[in-house]
Amino acid sequence: MAIFTVFGNPVAHSLSPQIHQAFAQQVGVELNYTRSLTSVLRFRRAVAEFFRSGGAGANVTVPFKQQAFDLVTYVTTRAQQAGAVNTLVPLGYGQLLGDNTDGIGLVRDLQKNLQQKLTNRDVVILGAGGAARGVIAPLLEQGVASLTIANRTIEKANLLVEKFGQPTLQACRFEQLTIPTDALVINATSASLTGQKLPLESDELAHAACAYDMMYGAQPTAFMQQARQAGVAVVQDGLGMLVEQAGAAFQLWHEGAELDTQKVIQKLRKTIVG
Incomplete structure (x- = not known):
């Protein structure tokens, strides 16, 4: 039986085993998907030991995505653009391919599950950290009209604009943000993990047609509550992104899987809400 795992810290509450077992049942394959708690100091050794013992593939979550990027033999274009790896594919002879499925997971959730148009759409990303960096290129590839990166400090946002170098890309501080009418606003900050509200005016947020938080939980996040109070028509968390990025990873390991x-x-929504 093929063995897969997710490396993380923390990892006890990871939904990845449930998601991949569900996919396996759909396509009629047997697998064992585990959770691997490790540390920054032990991560490289843990990955090596897992694949030496016959591991068929692995996912990587915080805080190891950058380390995974540094240890793999090859990276895909989207992993290179993201500067991080969340999926490991063994190539044999100790070699690993690193991919990043976060961005395509977001795009698939928006387009397929939420029926959100991205072509010629004004998009705003809140935050300029690793989560934002991982989804910029896939969004740009959809032909968005504009993509604004808003952050507490302008320096980090400017670095992303310079990295991707697209004329549709711009940066600003939260206080400077002007949200275009009918824009898609994506929260890529970690504020929802601590229940913090973002420094956004309700009148400004009200211009958005869709507010999307990359985080998820049993209750609406602080950002989702802000968006609903502002009257945004479509407000959604990132559970769909989690499942879609897992699906993209599953298809890397099981070519042709539908x-x-x-x-x-x-199913997960019912489980989480209880």
Whole structure:
């Protein structure tokens, strides 16, 4: 039986085993998907030991995505653009391919599950950290009209603009943010993990047609509450992104697999809400 795992810290509450088991049932394959708690100092050794013992593939979550990028033999274009790896594919002879499925997971959730148009759409990303960096290129590839990166400090946002070098890309501080009418606003900050509200005016946020938080939980996040109070029509968390990025990883390990991700999202939603 093929063995897969997710490396993380913390990792006890990871939904990855449930998601990949559900995918396996859909396509009729048997696998064992585990959780691997490790540390920054032990991560490289843990990965090596897992694949030496016959591991068939692995996911990587915080805080190891940058380390994974540094240890793999090859990276895909989207992992190179993200500067981080969340999926490991063994190539044999100790070699690993590193991919990043976060961005495509977001795009698939927005387009397929939320029916959100991205082509010629004004998009705002809140935050300029690793989560933002991982989704910029996939969003740009959809032909967005503009993509604004808003952050507490302008320096980090400017670095991302310089890295991707696209004329549709711009940066600003939260206080300077002007949200275009009918824009898609994506929260890529970690504020929702601590329940912090972002420094956004309700009148400004009200211009958005869709507010999307990359975080998820049993209750609406602080950002989702802000958006609903502002009257945004479509407000959604990142559970669908989690499932879609997992689906993209599963398809790397099981070529040609056709997955019903919406069914898995619905099942997990019921589990989380309780």
